[in-house]
Amino acid sequence: MSEEEKKLAGIEAAREVEEGGYIGLGTGSTVRYAVEELGRRVRENGLEIKCIPTSADTRILAIKNKIPLTTFEEVHELDIAIDGADQISSDYALIKGGGAALFREKVVASNSKRFIVVVDKSKLSESLDIAVPVEVLPFAWAVVSERLETLECKKSKLRCATGKSGPLLTDNGNYILDASFGRIEYPQKLEEEINDIVGVVENGIFCGMASKIIVGRDGRIEVLQ
Missing domain, CATH: 3.30.70.260 (ACT domain)
Known part of the structure; x- marks a missing residue:
């Protein structure tokens, strides 16, 4: 069920992306589904976007899915960043960095108009308590x-x-x-x-940054804002 919930959340986040957007692509298993959905829209619908990946893994995945890439030398602000989280507290503080990409993830999130977090329900917690x-x-x-x-x-x-x-x-x-x-x-x-x-260099606590949290839960989507 967890994998299906990740897929639901990732695809829902990809729907937030509009034509001509500059997009930050995070790192992790849930974001993978968002990247694959964006790739499908690029190939099948002619969606025109440019993306900045937060890791070598995501860069390879984006190239594989025919998603055009850019850099901060070319664009100084992104429209949306989509990323996962290892834990989310009830007041929407995050711990990230399980994929060791936390510095680039925070740079991308900090330079985006909107930061959309995608998770399955297992990542929700009353408070932050993991490493x-x-x-x-x-x-x-x-x-x-x-x-x-x-x-x-x-x-x-x-x-x-x-x-x-x-x-x-x-x-x-x-x-x-x-x-x-x-x-x-x-x-x-x-x-x-x-x-x-x-x-x-940086740490994996992200406070006050999430614009929207998309949660895959029991075969449906829940949005926290």
Whole structure:
């Protein structure tokens, strides 16, 4: 059921895209369905759009689906960004970064007129309580890990790559620390405090950014705004 809910949410988000739009494409399994639907509209309906992907994976998927791409050198503001989330609280704060693309995702979302989040119902929670991904410079990961402890981080773990030994590298050439804080009472405050640590590139808390949240739930769509 979860996969069908993801598909429903992704396709619904793609319907928000209009002719001539500049679109930010996020990263993850739910966004994949939005990208595939946009590709179908490009090929079958002649939809004219240009997109900025947030990861190498999404870039490859967009090219495969014949979606024209652009860059921030060519366009400085996007009409819509479509992305997923790892967890959404009742006041619509997000944790993102499970796909290690959080920095580019936040850049794209911050430079879009509308930020549409697509999830299945399993991602909804009363509060944020999963680990927060923190993108860090490789040179500084150990000291950042120590500094996170001063913010009452219970544990920070260097994310390892799959299929090879050593740390995972983001598309920006950085490391990811997955920092566990337990239940996060004040997400915006924590987001700012983490980013104040020298050596941090960005973290996966997104506060006050979502324009619309599209949820696939029990074979139907629910929209949170």
